[in-house]
Amino acid sequence: MRGYKRSMIKIAVVDSGLDSEHSFWGNCLKEFYDVNTGGVEKKEIPEDLNGHGTACAYIINRCIQEYELYIYRVFDENLAANTEYLIQALEHCKICRPDIINLSLGTLKNDSRLWQACEELNKLGCILVAAASEDLFIETWPANYKSVIKVIGTIEKKDMQYAVQEENQLELFLYSGPQRVAWKNGNYNIAYGNSFACAKATGEIARIINAVKSKDRQTLLEYIKENCEKKVKVERVLDKKIDYSKLKKAAIYPFNKEMHSIFRFREYLPFKIQKIIDLPFLGNINKDAGQVIGEENSGVIIESNFDAAINDTVDTVILGDLSELSRIYKKDLVKKYAKIALEKKKHVISIELLKEDTYQELKKISEEFNCIFQCLNDFIQKQATDIKYGMGTDKPVISVLGTGPKAGKFTVQLQLKYVLEKIGYRVSNIATEPHGFLFGLHTIPLGNYNLLEYIPVDRQIDVIKALIMQVTQTEKPDIIFTGGQSGVVPFSSEINVDFNVLSSIITILAAKPDLVILCIRPEDDIPYIMRTIQGIEAFGYGKVAVCAMTSLSREVKKKKGISYEIKRYYKGLEISDRLQYFEQKLQIPVVNILQEADVVKCIKVIQKELS
Numbered sequence: 001m002r003g004y005k006r007s008m009i010k011i012a013v014v015d016s017g018l019d020s021e022h023s024f025w026g027n028c029l030k031e032f033y034d035v036n037t038g039g040v041e042k043k044e045i046p047e048d049l050n051g052h053g054t055a056c057a058y059i060i061n062r063c064i065q066e067y068e069l070y071i072y073r074v075f076d077e078n079l080a081a082n083t084e085y086l087i088q089a090l091e092h093c094k095i096c097r098p099d100i101i102n103l104s105l106g107t108l109k110n111d112s113r114l115w116q117a118c119e120e121l122n123k124l125g126c127i128l129v130a131a132a133s134e135d136l137f138i139e140t141w142p143a144n145y146k147s148v149i150k151v152i153g154t155i156e157k158k159d160m161q162y163a164v165q166e167e168n169q170l171e172l173f174l175y176s177g178p179q180r181v182a183w184k185n186g187n188y189n190i191a192y193g194n195s196f197a198c199a200k201a202t203g204e205i206a207r208i209i210n211a212v213k214s215k216d217r218q219t220l221l222e223y224i225k226e227n228c229e230k231k232v233k234v235e236r237v238l239d240k241k242i243d244y245s246k247l248k249k250a251a252i253y254p255f256n257k258e259m260h261s262i263f264r265f266r267e268y269l270p271f272k273i274q275k276i277i278d279l280p281f282l283g284n285i286n287k288d289a290g291q292v293i294g295e296e297n298s299g300v301i302i303e304s305n306f307d308a309a310i311n312d313t314v315d316t317v318i319l320g321d322l323s324e325l326s327r328i329y330k331k332d333l334v335k336k337y338a339k340i341a342l343e344k345k346k347h348v349i350s351i352e353l354l355k356e357d358t359y360q361e362l363k364k365i366s367e368e369f370n371c372i373f374q375c376l377n378d379f380i381q382k383q384a385t386d387i388k389y390g391m392g393t394d395k396p397v398i399s400v401l402g403t404g405p406k407a408g409k410f411t412v413q414l415q416l417k418y419v420l421e422k423i424g425y426r427v428s429n430i431a432t433e434p435h436g437f438l439f440g441l442h443t444i445p446l447g448n449y450n451l452l453e454y455i456p457v458d459r460q461i462d463v464i465k466a467l468i469m470q471v472t473q474t475e476k477p478d479i480i481f482t483g484g485q486s487g488v489v490p491f492s493s494e495i496n497v498d499f500n501v502l503s504s505i506i507t508i509l510a511a512k513p514d515l516v517i518l519c520i521r522p523e524d525d526i527p528y529i530m531r532t533i534q535g536i537e538a539f540g541y542g543k544v545a546v547c548a549m550t551s552l553s554r555e556v557k558k559k560k561g562i563s564y565e566i567k568r569y570y571k572g573l574e575i576s577d578r579l580q581y582f583e584q585k586l587q588i589p590v591v592n593i594l595q596e597a598d599v600v601k602c603i604k605v606i607q608k609e610l611s
Helices: 052-063 083-096 112-123 194-212 217-227 257-264 323-329 333-343 356-368 382-386 409-422 449-453 457-475 499-511 526-537 573-586 596-610
Strands: 009-015 029-036 039-043 067-073 100-103 127-131 148-154 161-164 170-175 179-182 188-191 249-253 272-277 316-319 347-350 397-402 427-431 479-482 515-520 543-549 552-559 562-569
Touching (some): 009 083, 009 194, 029 083, 052 067, 052 179, 052 194, 067 083, 083 100, 100 194, 112 127, 127 194, 148 194, 170 194, 194 217, 249 257, 257 409, 316 333, 323 333, 333 347, 333 356, 397 409, 397 499, 409 427, 409 479, 409 515, 409 596, 427 457, 479 499, 515 526, 515 596, 526 543, 526 573, 543 573, 543 596
Parallel strands (some): 009 100, 148 170, 249 272, 316 347, 397 479, 397 515, 427 479, 515 543
Antiparallel strands (some): 029 039, 161 170, 552 562
16 A cells, blocks of 8 residues: 655546536546547646536636546436446546545446456555445446445435445435536536535545544545544335236135235235135134124135135135145145146246245246235345344334234224324334235344345344335335234243243344334233233333223144144123233233224324324
8 A cells, every 4th residue: 555655645536528618627637538339538728528427627626726536438418328438437547546546426237357456556546436326226337346345325415425335335315405506618516416525525535534544444544434424324224016917806825814814915915815715723714804804794605625716716825824734744745736826827926935946846837827926025025134233213113913823903003004104194114924925024033943044144134124214215104014923022930931032022123123012812811911011121222101901812632633723802801801801910001903983092102102
């Protein structure tokens, strides 16, 4: 690395050129190069047919006045150029050896020659500064190379901020909002974007070099970390959009708890639930699906023959959680039923997170039959493991947790989401239930062991934090709901801690909820509910503001080695009596979320607590 041997800093701006009708750069301009099909040509009079490069040079000039300016024109009047011109400009920089190279540009092509040029310039002591894409979730080069300092624009009018990357690489954040800049033909213009944040970063780096009297990159990075504010970084975790235009009428199998939620909120799905197929021994065959979930008759009668049910009117099959049955029968039932459906040219959606080999095999089969196959794998990106640190949000966060499994947590999330949206709130949801993506919710199934193949448990807190920040910036919600899995504290010290308990703790630590809605079951005892509330509030974030009781009580039985449940729905006065009992004992509001008056009561509690 070179030391600080001369006072004049050399800055190269690789862009659209420099307008000769401006005079702000005075005697600073040393050389002007036009990069074209003939190579790198030196010219006496600078030129800028677009104005973008002039604006970048103007912003740099506002930060530092004593410097040597080297201009490389690689863009035409439409800010268009090929990667070849950029590489030629950087190769030429090895000759004039600038201290800083401003690259307010980017390409989607990760060219090995571009990488090599940046690496070699970095080793020569040149500090490369490049603009990230305006869409923070699209990778562009050279900004994403480790040899380059990436600059991201922000609408905050703050001093330069930074975020730490691996191998002591930094990302810089500077104002990119509307500002008056020099433009072409001697004029000025109002412009904004990451390009101008990058130019500002270049000028700030030049000023720091003058302050520390060193052109050493490591010294520069240490100075920034010691003197600038640290900023959180945004990562895109999940955001895949679903195209349901081909899906019209669906059959669901089997009719387990996740499928109950899907059927209960079927009016919010982009397709119709035409048929329901269930396991014969569960006692639901020939019953109305609405009756099975404690509602009025729906007109959908539950069938038992999978092959026959999907033969005629349906075009889509939704497969529920078959993992327990697969374990008992020692057979991959998702693969079995998905193949049957695909071979009948039906679209298939599985709410399971599958092993990678199963996922790839079913994707290949669906392509052969020109059908859609989707599952949770499509919404959980492996690069989520690359997140290095967590995020935060300035929006109120409500976590919906429970005393145990099947307490109605997902139902509470959806019910409140749709009612709050009807009265004008913007609501975003981060669901941990595997079927959340069917309703357009961001979904991370924390209690699923297969998730560890994609996101190790020690990274899951950061993933949730990153997703919360992503949702904050892209959806601009008024309220963010986060889900939870199973319970928060073990039922007894005599049993092993359920993995789902750990998942609920991960949700609390990641979301730092402003308040919690605790879902309880009619059969829960008061001491256990109180231990759960104490456990949640011990983290020091939001308090448990309301309890939501499901009307369904369950008794677990076994038949032929398979666990199943005897269900009993509380109705009428039974519900009222149970709600009153819990409210007296717990001394907080207790509601049944399926009753309209109780939904209003719950929303009033939320509004009061968050006001």
